[in-house]
Amino acid sequence: MLKILSGEQVKALDAAHVRVQQIQSLQLMERAALAFVSWWDSQDFDPSLPVSVFCGSGNNGGDGFAIARLLSRSGRQVSVFRCFGESASLSPDAAANLEALPSDVENLHWTEFDARSSGVLIDAFLGVGLKGALRQDAKEMVQAMNAFVGTRIAVDIPSGLPADGLLEGDCVKANTTVTFAFPKLSLLFPEHAFATGALVLADIGISDEEYSSFASPYFYLREKDIKGFHRSFHRFSHKGDFGKILLFAGSKGKMGAAVLCCKSALRTGSGLVTALIPEGERHVIQSSLPEGMCLFDLEGDLNRFDAIGLGPGIGVEDSAKMLADIFRRYSRPIVLDADAITVLGQNPDLLALIPEGSILTPHLAEFDRLLGKTENHPERLAKASAFCRQWRLNLLVKGANSVICLADGRQIFNSSGSQYMATAGAGDVLTGMLTSFLGQGYSPEQALVCGVYQHGLAGEIAGKSKRRGTIASDLVEAIPETYLRLNVS
Numbered sequence: 001m002l003k004i005l006s007g008e009q010v011k012a013l014d015a016a017h018v019r020v021q022q023i024q025s026l027q028l029m030e031r032a033a034l035a036f037v038s039w040w041d042s043q044d045f046d047p048s049l050p051v052s053v054f055c056g057s058g059n060n061g062g063d064g065f066a067i068a069r070l071l072s073r074s075g076r077q078v079s080v081f082r083c084f085g086e087s088a089s090l091s092p093d094a095a096a097n098l099e100a101l102p103s104d105v106e107n108l109h110w111t112e113f114d115a116r117s118s119g120v121l122i123d124a125f126l127g128v129g130l131k132g133a134l135r136q137d138a139k140e141m142v143q144a145m146n147a148f149v150g151t152r153i154a155v156d157i158p159s160g161l162p163a164d165g166l167l168e169g170d171c172v173k174a175n176t177t178v179t180f181a182f183p184k185l186s187l188l189f190p191e192h193a194f195a196t197g198a199l200v201l202a203d204i205g206i207s208d209e210e211y212s213s214f215a216s217p218y219f220y221l222r223e224k225d226i227k228g229f230h231r232s233f234h235r236f237s238h239k240g241d242f243g244k245i246l247l248f249a250g251s252k253g254k255m256g257a258a259v260l261c262c263k264s265a266l267r268t269g270s271g272l273v274t275a276l277i278p279e280g281e282r283h284v285i286q287s288s289l290p291e292g293m294c295l296f297d298l299e300g301d302l303n304r305f306d307a308i309g310l311g312p313g314i315g316v317e318d319s320a321k322m323l324a325d326i327f328r329r330y331s332r333p334i335v336l337d338a339d340a341i342t343v344l345g346q347n348p349d350l351l352a353l354i355p356e357g358s359i360l361t362p363h364l365a366e367f368d369r370l371l372g373k374t375e376n377h378p379e380r381l382a383k384a385s386a387f388c389r390q391w392r393l394n395l396l397v398k399g400a401n402s403v404i405c406l407a408d409g410r411q412i413f414n415s416s417g418s419q420y421m422a423t424a425g426a427g428d429v430l431t432g433m434l435t436s437f438l439g440q441g442y443s444p445e446q447a448l449v450c451g452v453y454q455h456g457l458a459g460e461i462a463g464k465s466k467r468r469g470t471i472a473s474d475l476v477e478a479i480p481e482t483y484l485r486l487n488v489s
């Protein structure tokens with residue numbers, strides 16, 4: 001899994017890579033520029049549109065000069081706009097790439113830029129080397145870029161955005177950010193969505209192993225990581241191997257939640273799924289989901305279930321006693337979602353009873369109910385980390401780039417998903433998937449990694465044809481295709 005390093009660590013990573021691969025830093029910069037241009041070539045930019053590249057005096061600017069050269073070589077009309085004065089001292093690699101600009105690239109000062117011109121703007125002014133607040137002249141450059149009417153693309157990070165923390169002043173508002181090697185932490189904060197735009201990760205040839213000497217609690221989960229987390233089953237596997245699970249979900253008027261999470265668990269592969277529901281509502285499950293079974297009370301040994309998921313649509317009235325009873329009688333990790341989390345927020349004394357390693361999946365409002373009002377994402381991640389360590393629990397901060405917060409303090413940002421998943425019941429589908437994986441014998445970490453990634457992938461698959469018409473049932477129907485896409489049998 002890709003480690004997310006701090007802006008400060010990037011220099012050391014680049015230096016280590018240059019040492020290990022025995023290349024020059026100029027070659028690494030060339031790789032970054034080539035990776036950017038390879039992404040560019042995969043897009044359908046109108047070839048007749050002029051390209052304006054804003055270049056700073058550091059290595060981000062160096063990337064910009066190299067990109068300008070490569071785009072001009074492929075026939076684009078390119079101008080660079082220098083974001084520095086005559087007396088500025090350039091980084092050696094930026095100076096080399098400025099020197100290497102072909103004569104057909106127009107070389108201008110940023111004050112000569114006409115914001116009403118058409119085309120595409122590439123922002124290679126400031127990268128992860130930004131220190132403190134923008135200087136006055138830098139603010140003006142950022143404003144000039146933001147006044148541009150066409151598409152803005154940021155190289156590595158929008159200029160002015162700090163790599164690891166929250167934005168305080170101005171920064172470039174990019175439509176797309178093409179970031180190198182790993183996504184900088186701040187690009188994953190919802191507060192910065194307006195500045196980051198679409199996020200593209202460009203590979204510059206640094207292997208996952210080269211990150212091993214750098215410490216960071218943050219990771220980025222990609223498609224290629226998933227297969228290694230899955231268990232494999234053999235041809236003699238029977239439905240017991242795929243797990244018997246119990247889902248406590250739904251109540252009068254909210255039985256859809258139970259249907260969605262049970263169906264999602266079955267589509268994820270569970271062998272036997274039982275819904276714990278009010279007896280009067282049994283027709284809903286039995287008529288819409290013939291594969292599902294129902295239970296109307298909590299009699300018998302709960303440990304006969306391989307996994308339990310609790311919460312979607314159960315209501316908050318009278319649920320506290322039921323939760324306490326389950327926590328006391330069940331010894332393995334449980335998935336806790338929706339109303340179960342609200343109940344925990346109202347009854348914090350229940351936290352100590354939750355089986356170790358359990359998984360809580362709050363959306364942002366449920367998160368605040370559980371852990372108190374939270375102002376921003378960094379604060380949320382810090383609170384989640386302390387909570388998980390204190391109670392030996394795992395917690396998922398849901399949203400775009402949902403964050404898997406593990407009991408040992410690691411925090412894994414998911415890369416799959418789309419805005420079309422912001423629809424009623426999408427969380428219930430996730431609860432079904434996570435419980436299903438626990439029931440299939442996955443550890444909480446494996447269940448979270450596979451469940452969260454595949455849930456997002458199902459959202460991408462469903463959203464491709466259904467766009468904003470996507471509903472949670474579409475996610476359920478897309479789950480089988482996620483196994484095909486990942487080549488998991």
Ligand SMILES: NC(=O)C1=CN([C@@H]2O[C@H](COP(=O)(O)OP(=O)(O)OC[C@H]3O[C@@H](n4cnc5c(N)ncnc54)[C@H](O)[C@@H]3O)[C@@H](O)[C@H]2O)[C@@H](O)CC1
Pocket residue numbers: 011014025026028029032033056057058059060061063091093125126127128129130131132133134135138155156157180204
């Ligand atoms: N080894 C390399 O050569 C590689 C470098 N890369 C690029 O290099 C970037 C990092 O380069 P650098 O470390 O040179 O840093 P940057 O180019 O990001 O920033 C340094 C420049 O920013 C100016 N600056 C800093 N704080 C400022 C402030 N508050 N107001 C105004 N100006 C300010 C400095 O005067 C300097 O000109 C990455 O973001 C990436 O784009 C990538 O190409 C990957 C490989």
Ligand SMILES: Nc1ncnc2c1ncn2[C@@H]1O[C@H](COP(=O)(O)OP(=O)(O)O)[C@@H](O)[C@H]1O
Pocket residue numbers: 338362363398399400401402416417418419420421422423424425426427428429430455
């Ligand atoms: N913009 C988005 N991008 C990616 N995933 C999203 C987005 N919005 C919502 N999701 C995902 O959809 C799910 C919504 O869960 P939740 O808010 O609990 O829904 P509900 O309570 O309606 O079931 C979460 O897994 C979340 O990560």
Ligand SMILES: [K+]
Pocket residue numbers: 060123124125126127154155156157158159
């Ligand atoms: K930039």
